[in-house]
Amino acid sequence: MGGRQDPELLRRLLRAKDRMDAASHEDWPVRRLASISFVSEAHFARSFKQAFGVPPHRYLLTRRIERAKALLRDTDWPITDIAFQTGWKSLGTFGRTFRDVTGEQPGENRQRTRAAAHDLGPVPSCIVSAAHRPDLITSVLEKQRRIRGDIKNS
């Protein structure tokens, strides 16, 4: 992990992370992020990973996938539109990254989460949204279920 990071540096790294969160569909080359944090490009990539556990590019991809999952669940937009809206330049890259992160194809994810949302019925929507928030855990469990092979009947 290296040494302890300076809180002033961390605050500036957080600003770059916040900016990605707010506009994850935009392009975020390291140069752009580094300038928000007032550090060199090499320093930025290393410091970001140390602070937040993932490299900046990987972080951006997971945020885009999270947004795509929400749009798959909450809208009727075609998958192509969702891919472009969330920042991908090609449907192929979107599908591949989506599968890497979630273990599912976008279309499968849409069908499954909608079927699940149907079961939730009278639960208030704010609770539903909170329940969907731990995306990482969901996808890990999903992967385990796939490995066990009992997802076929869903």
Add this chain to the structure above:
Amino acid sequence: MRQGVGVVGLYVRDQDEALAFYVGKLGFRVHTDVRNGSYRWLTVQHPDQPSFQLGLFVPGPPMLDADTAQTMRAMVAKGAMPPLVWHVDDCRGAYAGLLEAGVEFTQEPVDRYGNVDAGFRDPSGNGWKMIQASGRSH
């Protein structure tokens, strides 16, 4: 005296800076500001909420050793502290005013499930959601 939560504290990196932010920009007022040596007990209060104080504390002695204090400063600065929620009557109006005052917004106002919410951070890194509730939430 009524029962209930009286003070919840935040860790901030600098109490003068936090005071300028919470009082000067968000419109809270000072409830208590007392010192004992280098220790400063500072709480602020929302004008509409006289039974609740928000504490603005610096992690450090005598509560924390130097190493733990440094860890807490890092946690605050990387936005790892728990979420905070501020209820407002008019999220978009408040957003416009606070943006003008130089508040660092992380999310513009968005309509969600009948509510309007926006996000901002205090200078230390504490993250706030500013929510205009639809009236039938909770």
